[in-house]
Amino acid sequence: MHFLTKWSNQLPLSVPCYKWIYFENTPSFAAYPKLPGYPLDSQYLSKNIGTLSSELGSFLSALHKIPISFPSLEIHRRNWKQKYEKFYIQVQTYVLDQLEKDLRDWVKQRWNRFLQDEGQFDFRPVWIHGDLSANHILINDRIVTGIIDWGDVGIGDPAFDLAALSYEFGEEWMKHVITQYTVEIDDHFFRRANFYVKIAPLHRLLYALNTRQPLQWEKGIEQLNKFYKHEMI
Secondary structure (H helix, E strand, C coil): CCCCCCCCCCCCCCCCCCEEECCCCCCCEEECCCCCCEECCHHHHHHCHHHHHHHHHHHHHHHHCCCCCCCCHHHHHHHHHHHHHHHHHHHHHHCHHHCCHHHHHHHHHHHHHHHHCHHHHCCCCEEECCCCCHHHEEEECCEEEEECCCCCCEEECHHHHHHHHHHHHCHHHHHHHHCCCCCCCCCCHHHHHHHHHHHHHHHHHHHHHHHCCHHHHHHHHHHHHHHHHHHHC
16 A cells, blocks of 8 residues: 655645546556655665654654554553564574574573563554555655555554664664654653564564575574674673
């Protein structure tokens, strides 16, 4: 899905309407207008970090404030924990045995600490984008023109969207965005964000196995080792 999202005091989030397109003697179909801009990259970010962090902070604030009317927040918190319990089972089944012992032990320690700490799941669930990578942030003329690829949208931990920004461009970038983020941050917010960043390479490793892409596996191992070694310093 490709949605343009532009936010202001009057209209926090807007979505372009699709248009029906008809051709004679063929089935009709609908399409969205082409969105302006191009994917965010590190060079552009370094030159416009103030403007972009303000725009993304405002965007995430608007998104995370959309009311949730079904069902109870406790159910959403429980669903979020179950999601990571299932993910860890996949990691244990397909990935851990292929890691070197020190790296394997570090992954297990991080996961167990996260899942056993109930405080990590005492957050207020919100609507999240779920895949806020640089490729999904369109920019042009020093402003964000759109956020695309909402295929993973759902209700979850607000720290997850901020962690995606940290994973792409570093923790300092996330801190810049946080200064413009107006949703209340709980006591465990940054610990959870750090966890999501550190385990992100495991998603790549599972994807590499499922799609049989050795290069993706190598990149995932390289990223995981980088996080592990940095933490051991």
